[in-house]
Amino acid sequence: xxxxWILVAEAEAALRQSSQLEQSSCIINITxxxxxxxxxxxxxxxxxxxALGHVTKLLALNLAPTIRVNGIAPGLVNTPMSKDWAAAxxxxxxxxxxxxxxxxxxxxxxxxxxSCLACLGMNSQAQSGCRLKPTPTQ
Amino acid sequence: MSTNLSDSSTRVAxxxxxTSGIGKAIAIKLAQEGFAIAFHSKSSVEAGQLLAQSYxxxxxxxxxxxxxxxxxxxxxxxxARHGRLDVLVNNAGISATIP
Numbered sequence: 001x002x003x004x005w006i007l008v009a010e011a012e013a014a015l016r017q018s019s020q021l022e023q024s025s026c027i028i029n030i031t032x033x034x035x036x037x038x039x040x041x042x043x044x045x046x047x048x049x050x051a052l053g054h055v056t057k058l059l060a061l062n063l064a065p066t067i068r069v070n071g072i073a074p075g076l077v078n079t080p081m082s083k084d085w086a087a088a089x090x091x092x093x094x095x096x097x098x099x100x101x102x103x104x105x106x107x108x109x110x111x112x113x114x115s116c117l118a119c120l121g122m123n124s125q126a127q128s129g130c131r132l133k134p135t136p137t138q
Numbered sequence: 139m140s141t142n143l144s145d146s147s148t149r150v151a152x153x154x155x156x157t158s159g160i161g162k163a164i165a166i167k168l169a170q171e172g173f174a175i176a177f178h179s180k181s182s183v184e185a186g187q188l189l190a191q192s193y194x195x196x197x198x199x200x201x202x203x204x205x206x207x208x209x210x211x212x213x214x215x216x217x218a219r220h221g222r223l224d225v226l227v228n229n230a231g232i233s234a235t236i237p
Contacts, residue, residue: 003203004228007154010213014223018149023224030160030229052228079159081231104163 001048001055004029008059012067019066026068029056030107033075040088049073077102148195150220152176152213154203155230157185164227169193173225176216180230195220203230 008027019025034041035049053071060069076088078101092101150173156165157179169175174195179186180202190198197219201208216223 002206003154003209003230006206006209007152007203007213007226007228010210011152011223011226014213014217015226018222018224023149025224026226028164028225028227030227030231074160077160081159104160105167107160108163108167 001051004052005055012063015063015067024066024068026070027059027063029053029069029071031056031071031073033073036073072107074102074107077104077107079104146221148172148174149224150174150176150216150222151225151227152178152216152223153227153229154178154212155180156227157182157189161227161229162189164229165189166193168225168227169196174220176220176223178212178230 011027015025015027029052031053032041032046032049033039034046035051035053039046041049053073056069056071063069076082076085076092082088082101089101093099151165151168153161153165153168153175155161156175156177165175165177175190175193175197177186177189177196177198178201179198180200183198183200186198186200190196197216199212199215199219201212201215203209203212213223
């Protein structure tokens, strides 16, 4: 949580400088499904990821329109980090409709197009970040 | 002394924690899309150097991002090597236990 914040702060000037109207710079924060729904995750991990998710939305508001900010919240993925999680891997087989966990390539593939547009509706071009703005009061 | 590996038109992406798992998959995906990749990891230096050698205009930096100074130095190193930054992927995570 602290590291992404520092990296964004340090990188902001360079990201602004290289951003162009038709191809804006972007920041993508990898959060976790554990930061969205209470799951079997450790509380510090889940809380940190939840915080990063919220920071992602705040950054998306504050750095737009020059820099787009998006988050990706994967569930369980078949990575070195999860290689010893026997119980979780058993759940993949019994509970997952696909009867397997996600592969890292599954996370990378649909979220990036040729200009690195993440499309989770936070600050993507499709949504233009509209859902981030508070609704005007009546 | 800095070495600019990229021509100024090549877009540059820094992916933290990119020597394995999701970060590696994202970095490779972006490399295939034409980005110059700045690979990073905390400890797997050999894997990072190998990845940097495998893609054109790629570089590798080692940094422990739990140290704010090293995090700041990482951005400085990437800018010194590539001259620009277009995409920042904050992927590096922590957890030796089930998250």
